[in-house]
Amino acid sequence: MSMIRTENICKKFGELQVLKNVSLSVKPQEVVCIIGPSGAGKSTYLRTLNHLETIDNGKIYIEDRLLDDYENGVRKFRLPAKEMHEELLEIGMVFQRFNLFPHKTVLENVMIAPMNVRKLSEKEARDRATDLLFRVGLADKIDVYPNKLSGGQQQRVAIARALAMEPKTMLFDEPTSALDPELVGEVLAVMKQLALDGMTMIVVTHEMGFAREVSDKTVFMFDGQITEQGVPDEIFQHPQSERLQQFLKSIL
Numbered sequence: 469m470s471m472i473r474t475e476n477i478c479k480k481f482g483e484l485q486v487l488k489n490v491s492l493s494v495k496p497q498e499v500v501c502i503i504g505p506s507g508a509g510k511s512t513y514l515r516t517l518n519h520l521e522t523i524d525n526g527k528i529y530i531e532d533r534l535l536d537d538y539e540n541g542v543r544k545f546r547l548p549a550k551e552m553h554e555e556l557l558e559i560g561m562v563f564q565r566f567n568l569f570p571h572k573t574v575l576e577n578v579m580i581a582p583m584n585v586r587k588l589s590e591k592e593a594r595d596r597a598t599d600l601l602f603r604v605g606l607a608d609k610i611d612v613y614p615n616k617l618s619g620g621q622q623q624r625v626a627i628a629r630a631l632a633m634e635p636k637t638m639l640f641d642e643p644t645s646a647l648d649p650e651l652v653g654e655v656l657a658v659m660k661q662l663a664l665d666g667m668t669m670i671v672v673t674h675e676m677g678f679a680r681e682v683s684d685k686t687v688f689m690f691d692g693q694i695t696e697q698g699v700p701d702e703i704f705q706h707p708q709s710e711r712l713q714q715f716l717k718s719i720l
Contacts, residue, residue: 574617
């Protein structure tokens with residue numbers, strides 16, 4: 469079984485072809501890191517998985533269940549709205565920017581979605597949020613407002629907020645790119661622990677050390693396509709394409 473699978477995903481913005489026949493399968497508890505230069509289509513691909521972007525062509529499956537099937541911009545199949553909503557709740561996402569509610573405390577930020585969407589009681593949501601904030605190392609910040617936190621702390625709150633919905637898969641869209649260099653490590657440490665705990669993860673990242681150490685599969689995207697994928701040692705030690713060789717040489 470795959471947790472997420474795409475077949476020949478294509479996406480255009482106007483005349484710009486951003487994704488070109490992107491096919492990828494992610495197994496349960498697998499950590500997949502997507503690397504590549506800016507403009508390669510990495511973030512756009514991630515956003516198609518939870519319907520923040522629609523596709524023009526291809527198929528998207530969640531746990532081997534077909535959600536979407538598009539051909540030349542025409543929808544051939546779409547799961548009914550209620551079932552689609554339930555499937556998409558199984559996918560959590562962490563963005564580059566933290567997008568926390570500034571007028572709510574750390575604890576309230578983590579509680580709000582489980583109460584409003586999952587219909588948890590206030591006590592259930594509070595208990596879950598408290599536990600998650602402990603897991604991400606912020607148990608002492610539950611009554612603090614976001615503007616009193618560092619960027620790294622805010623991103624860890626954002627991770628706890630996504631986890632509070634109890635997703636089966638987590639998407640990370642360059643979660644450390646907005647952080648000062650000295651704050652990157654604390655966020656990556658939380659993500660490493662998630663991987664050790666068995667969370668299925670797709671991570672778009674420029675952190676090559678993280679991709680090399682934590683991913684089960686590393687995917688290289690260039691010009692809207694997956695040009696290489698494999699275990700990290702293959703990708704980093706024995707890159708096949710000249711473009712991947714150039715990319716690694718420029719950043720390592």
